[in-house]
Amino acid sequence: MLQAQATLVLILLGPPGAGKGTQAGILAKTLQIPHISTGDLLRLNVKGETSLGKEAQGYMNGGKLVPDDLILDMLFDRVGAPDCEKGYILDGFPRTLAQAEAYHKRLGNDVKLAALNLELSDDVIVERLEKRFVCSGCSAPYHLITSPPQKEGSCDRCNSPLVKRTDDDEKVVRKRLAVYHSQTAPLITYYSKGQSFKGVSCNRPINDILEEILDYLQEVAR
Ligand SMILES: [Zn+2]
Numbered sequence: 001m002l003q004a005q006a007t008l009v010l011i012l013l014g015p016p017g018a019g020k021g022t023q024a025g026i027l028a029k030t031l032q033i034p035h036i037s038t039g040d041l042l043r044l045n046v047k048g049e050t051s052l053g054k055e056a057q058g059y060m061n062g063g064k065l066v067p068d069d070l071i072l073d074m075l076f077d078r079v080g081a082p083d084c085e086k087g088y089i090l091d092g093f094p095r096t097l098a099q100a101e102a103y104h105k106r107l108g109n110d111v112k113l114a115a116l117n118l119e120l121s122d123d124v125i126v127e128r129l130e131k132r133f134v135c136s137g138c139s140a141p142y143h144l145i146t147s148p149p150q151k152e153g154s155c156d157r158c159n160s161p162l163v164k165r166t167d168d169d170e171k172v173v174r175k176r177l178a179v180y181h182s183q184t185a186p187l188i189t190y191y192s193k194g195q196s197f198k199g200v201s202c203n204r205p206i207n208d209i210l211e212e213i214l215d216y217l218q219e220v221a222r
Helices: 020-031 038-047 051-061 068-079 097-107 122-130 170-192 206-221
Strands: 007-013 035-037 087-091 111-119 132-135 141-143 197-201
Touching (some): 007 020, 007 206, 020 035, 020 206, 038 051, 038 068, 051 068, 097 170, 111 206, 122 132, 122 170, 197 206
Parallel strands (some): 007 087, 007 111, 035 087, 111 197
16 A cells, blocks of 8 residues: 655654653554654664674673664664554654764655654753652652652552652753753754754643644644
């Protein structure tokens, strides 16, 4: 069957903690297109011992970063699958300007591209993560606003004390955000020059954010 419409490539940019993963999951379900994380792809290829996975493992064994070209090979291998014909959502990639340029060079212009920048201030991200706890016994996640425990400080399931995750520590979070901003600022400039770029404020309920994104995608699809 011929595809009537060009493949939709939805790129989600935004700082860690802005809710990219959550939004990507909801969008994938709503639009019925796969949510692709290059981190997961790498793990799958390594675990499955594909030829690309073995090559990647070689770099990892040597303590080296897996080169962008190899990640792109895995990505294009994945998006060539039939379930990506209608489109796909990229979350966490590209992360740098070099990755974006290499990706678009290979992708070409035969797609409908939409790049969304999920915006949330560093202070709000830190504040949200401050309210996140995990059970020291069974690892169940809690959030003081969205999913508080019934009894303060202890797990509903196993009664163990709730603790903060070490990577939610303010210092760690601020450092991660600083790295994100320095790597991604040029990326945002790159995409904002194109026609299909939109900043989306994420300091509001998830459904409002989703609605704005879906409205925008309708425009892009025209
Ligand atoms: Zn527990």
